[in-house]
Amino acid sequence: MSKFPEVGAKAPAFSLKRDGGGEVKLSDFAGRKLVIYFYPKADTPGCTKESIAFNGLKDAFAKADTAILGVSADPVTAQDKFKAKYDLDFPLGSDEQREMLEAYGVWVEKSMYGRKYMGIERATLLIGRDGTVAQTWPKVKVPGHAEEVLQAAQILT
Incomplete structure (x- = not known):
């Protein structure tokens, strides 16, 4: 299992199925x-709030020449429904095989009510124009997170 990429590291390459068909x-x-x-998981409370927050700032991210990509292990059909339901205006990648999730170190052992299971750790990366990791946010708390990422994107040249 890989670990979460460090600042300055080259972002691992990926190719995922995406909402609406095709690849990203x-x-x-x-x-x-x-x-x-x-x-x-798409269409759960925290994931919905986070996605809506990023979507609400999409124009400010575009002004900062920064694209947004959401990734989960949900199938494309679930991503399509999620995107349509909340009118999200950026790609959603589907990693059902968990190859990218493992490469980025976010497929981790979790625990709830004493039960251990594998799942996605909510995390965010900002990748620079040169393909290196500029900033990371492991173990994200949703409130105010999209705004914090936007500030970092605006500062990054």
């Missing part, structure tokens, strides 16, 4: 800044 790859964002936020 790291190389699609070459020369731009990219926010990748990992969320446990």
Whole structure:
């Protein structure tokens, strides 16, 4: 199992199925800044609040020349429904095989009520124009998070 990428490391390449069909790859964002936020499950309360917060700031992220990508292990059909229900205006990647999730170190052992299971740790990365990790947010708490990531994106050249 990989660990969460460190600042300054090259972002691991990926190619994922995405909402609406087709694929989304790291190389699609070459020369731009990219926010990748990992969320446990589409259409659950925390994931919905986080996605809506990023979507609400999409124009400010665009002004900062920063793309947004949400990633979970949900199937494409679930991503499609989630995106349509909340009118999200950025791609959602589907990693049912968990290859990217493991490469980015967010597929982790979790525990709830004493039961251990594998799942996605809510985390975010800001990747610079050169493809290196500029900033990380492991173990994200949703309130105010999208705003904090936007500030970092605005400062990053």
